[in-house]
Structure formats: C-alpha cells, structure tokens
Amino acid sequence: MAAPILDHALRVLHLEDSPLDHELTLAHLRRGGLEVQALRIDSESAFLAALEQEWDVVLSDFNLPGFSGLVALDLLKASGLDVPFILVSGEIGEDTAVEAMRNGASDYLLKNNLARLVPALMHAVEATETRHARERADRELGKSKQRxxxxxxxxxxxxxxxxxxxxxxxxxxxxxxxxxxxxxxxxxxxxxxxxxxxxxxxxxxxxxxxxxxxxxxxxxNLRPAILEQGLVAALQWIASRFEKRTGIACELRLPTQTPEWPAGVPLVAYRTAQEALTNITKHAQASRVQIDLSLAGGVMSLEISDNGRGLSQQDLAKARSFGIRGLHERAGTVGGWVDLSSGPAGTTLILSVPLNPIGDTSPAPAHPLREPEDPSQWGTL
Structure with a gap:
C-alpha cells in the first residue's frame, strides 16, 4: 500500500512509557515506507503540552503510569483538535476497544500484531485528510454562496x-x-x-x-410613486388596480396601526405583492385573492393567497423560475425571507421581515378597496 500523500514527514505523537516499544513502533512505520517525525511522552501533563503542536496522528498505549489511553482520547476531544487517535496496547479487552471506537478512536491494535500498524495509520490519516478537505470545500462553497x-x-x-x-x-x-x-x-x-x-x-x-x-x-411599473404615501396606500392601490383590471375579487386586510417602516421594506413588500398578483393573473385561474399585512412578534408578514389551481412540484422546480428566485433574493436585501406553499386549494406566498413595530398590531376588519390619490399625476386640462 502506498504511503499517504503529505507534503511533510508524518508527525506522530506517541504515548508510550516503554522506550523499547517506542523504537519497535518506529521501526514498523519506517519499514512500511513512512518518513516519520515522532515524539514519545508518557504523562498527562506532557500530553497536554504536546497538543499545542501540530500532529498528523496520535498513537497511544492503553495503560500508562497514572494515565490511560481513554483519558488521553477524552483530552484530545476536549481540545477540539481533529487528529486521528489509534490505541496500541499489549492487552485490551473487546469491550474497552469498542468503547474507545465509540468515543472517537480511529482504530486499535495489539502490540503483538503490529503488521497492521502502517495500513491502519495510513487509513486513519487519509480519512482525516479527506474530511478536512471536505470541510474546506464546504467552507469555500459557503463563502461562494454568500458572495x-x-x-x-x-x-x-x-x-x-x-x-x-x-x-x-x-x-x-x-x-x-x-x-x-x-x-x-x-x-x-x-x-x-x-x-x-x-x-x-x-x-x-x-x-x-x-x-x-x-x-x-x-x-x-418602474417606481410606483404611490409608495411615497406609504406601504398601506400602495397595497390599497395595487389591490384596487388588480381587481379592476382582472375582475378577480381581492380582499385586503391591514393592521389598525403601522410603524415607521425600515428603509427598503415598503418597496420589497410592494414588489412581492406585484409579482404575486402578476403570477395569479397569468397562471392561477383564481376567482378570489386575499392580501394580509400583519405585525406580530417583531415581524412584518405580507401574505398573498388565492383559490386558484395551485402550483405543481414541476412548476416550482423549473430551472427558469426566476420570478420566485427573485423574490427570495429581494427579501434578503432587508433581512427577510419568502415562504411559498401550494396545493389544489390554491397558492399562498408569505413575505416575512423582522422589525420592531410600535403600537397596536391587531388586524383590522377587511378594508374596502379604494384607489388612493396618485401623487404622480401630471394634471388634467
């Protein structure tokens, strides 16, 4: 079996109270083609001090004066280091070996059968290197997703x-x-x-x-001037326009009082409602739509639901469903998120944005739809 691919000599921390057994272990490792840098220690204090250095593997005897391999394994885990740990002992019972493996040991060997030492050590080191590489890849992937x-x-x-x-x-x-x-x-x-x-x-x-x-x-469509009058007025306006344009009944429910919205939240909420109503017009075949704006627990929720045909899993999984993806990204700009659920009874889209509302947030009765004054009018003759 080939030696593990490392850019340095294998760094081995060896917990062993017998210098002769230590030299025998090194001889087996070198005979297996490994270049080794080893340090032998035989006490708990020396082990804790040695953990401040970098090691590729820890080989540990089971019985040490005033110390044991299982204690060393617990100390290694408590340190937070991810280093393979192999027990090498003259005598170790099956129950003890199972307990050690359950606690995180990579392998266990008997001193009278060191022929398996090199393969076991290489397997443990390579498994750890693979895990580290996967963790690095996951971190890089996370950073890439964040970017x-x-x-x-x-x-x-x-x-x-x-x-x-x-x-x-x-x-x-x-x-x-x-x-x-x-x-x-x-x-x-x-x-x-x-x-x-x-x-x-x-x-x-x-x-x-x-x-x-x-x-x-x-x-x-580019920038609704009605937003200058506030989110409530904008939702009233867009719901009224939707009902007049499509003939679909649209019920709007609003809180009795609304806070001073954080920057960007009204526009995100308006665009979410706009996209949802556009999709309902194109695909839902609905006869009723309900828009609920509510404030509870420091979170603003905007819910748009319809009684249309709903969305299939194929619709939701379309590679070019950029409208839904855009809603998720848009919500993220104000620290919010979007939940979408759909079934035979219709589709519900909920925008949630954490904030700190002030005042009464109990829902008001259904608002009559009326078209607020549009501040962008250029005047009539």
Whole structure:
C-alpha cells in the first residue's frame, strides 16, 4: 500500500512509557515506507503540552503510569483538535476497544500484531485528510454562496435605483413635455376657425393623452410613486388596480396601526405583492385573492393567497423560475425571507421581515378597496 500523500514527514505523537516499544513502533512505520517525525511522552501533563503542536496522528498505549489511553482520547476531544487517535496496547479487552471506537478512536491494535500498524495509520490519516478537505470545500462553497447572495442583492438594489432614476426622468422630462404639448394643442383647438385643423388637433390631443397614460403606466411599473404615501396606500392601490383590471375579487386586510417602516421594506413588500398578483393573473385561474399585512412578534408578514389551481412540484422546480428566485433574493436585501406553499386549494406566498413595530398590531376588519390619490399625476386640462 502506498504511503499517504503529505507534503511533510508524518508527525506522530506517541504515548508510550516503554522506550523499547517506542523504537519497535518506529521501526514498523519506517519499514512500511513512512518518513516519520515522532515524539514519545508518557504523562498527562506532557500530553497536554504536546497538543499545542501540530500532529498528523496520535498513537497511544492503553495503560500508562497514572494515565490511560481513554483519558488521553477524552483530552484530545476536549481540545477540539481533529487528529486521528489509534490505541496500541499489549492487552485490551473487546469491550474497552469498542468503547474507545465509540468515543472517537480511529482504530486499535495489539502490540503483538503490529503488521497492521502502517495500513491502519495510513487509513486513519487519509480519512482525516479527506474530511478536512471536505470541510474546506464546504467552507469555500459557503463563502461562494454568500458572495453570490451579496451580488444578487446588490443587483436588486442597483436595478431599483436605476428604475427610480428612469421613473424620475419620465416624470420630469417626458411627462412635463407631453403635458405642455397637450396644453399647446388645446390652445390651438380653441383658437382655430379651420375645421380641418381642429380635427387634426383633436386627433393629436388623443394621441398625446394616450402617450401620457402610457408614460404614467411605465413610470408606475418602474417606481410606483404611490409608495411615497406609504406601504398601506400602495397595497390599497395595487389591490384596487388588480381587481379592476382582472375582475378577480381581492380582499385586503391591514393592521389598525403601522410603524415607521425600515428603509427598503415598503418597496420589497410592494414588489412581492406585484409579482404575486402578476403570477395569479397569468397562471392561477383564481376567482378570489386575499392580501394580509400583519405585525406580530417583531415581524412584518405580507401574505398573498388565492383559490386558484395551485402550483405543481414541476412548476416550482423549473430551472427558469426566476420570478420566485427573485423574490427570495429581494427579501434578503432587508433581512427577510419568502415562504411559498401550494396545493389544489390554491397558492399562498408569505413575505416575512423582522422589525420592531410600535403600537397596536391587531388586524383590522377587511378594508374596502379604494384607489388612493396618485401623487404622480401630471394634471388634467
């Protein structure tokens, strides 16, 4: 059997009170092709002092003056070091050997049968090295996942910032220009006496009005200005729009009082509701939707449920189900999480965000859906 792959000589800590047995053990190791650096000790104090150094394996006699191999094994475990431990004894009962293996010993050998020493030691060292490599890989994978989550959250934040900037430009530049053009066309329509010109102007007014409506719709999708009035107003607005657009009954339940939301939470909650309602419109075939915003135990919960056909496991496992993945990443930007459950009775999506609400958080009766004033209006003629 080949020697274990190490970039250094095998470092062996040997608990042995017999110098002759120590030399015999080293002879077996060298005869097996191992390059060894060994230290022999025979007391508990020396063992504890030696554990401050690095070792590849611990070989221990079972009986030592005022000390034992099982005590040494317990001390090794208590130190937190992950070093293979092999008992090598002149006499060890089967029960003792089983107890040692149960407590974490890698193997046990009899001194009159050291032919198995090298294979047992190599197996123990290689198993430990493999475990260490797996732990390192798991740590690196964890770091990689954390970096990926941070990147996804950064992208979500960057996207929202860009959306807000574009929405402001549409409101300030495009909206302002279209509104001014509409006023000019209306002035021409009032002051012209040519019927042909009046017809053309009225047609242009209709086109400009449609452009204004389209611009407002795009602006709302990018960054709903209704959020400036608060999360409650935004949920009322989106639920009202959803019900009017789809004809699906939408019940909205809100707490009697709401706290000052932490930065970013209203937008995350709004986007979650928006994505959920969009999916319901496209796939659920539902006739009823309920939106519940609640505060309990320092956690805000936004629940959107429907009575539609539900989602199958295949739907949830789709490789390109980026909408659901995006909700998880978006929730993570404010320290929250998303739970999704689905069955024949419908689908429920819950956004949970830890915070410290103040005031009464008992749920209020079902809110009548009404469309709040939209602060992004450019004015009408």
């Amino acid at each position: 990926l989550r941070e990147l996804a959250q950064h992208l979500q934040t960057s996207i929202e910032q860009e959306r807000a900037a574009i929405a402001r430009e549409i409101h300030d530049d495009v909206g302002g220009s279209l509104t001014a053009l509409k006023f000019d066309l209306a002035w021409i329509a009032r002051h012209t006496t040519d019927e042909g010109v009046r017809l053309r102007v009225n047609s242009a007014l209709e086109t400009v009005t449609l452009a204004i409506e389209s611009s407002k719709r795009i602006m709302h």
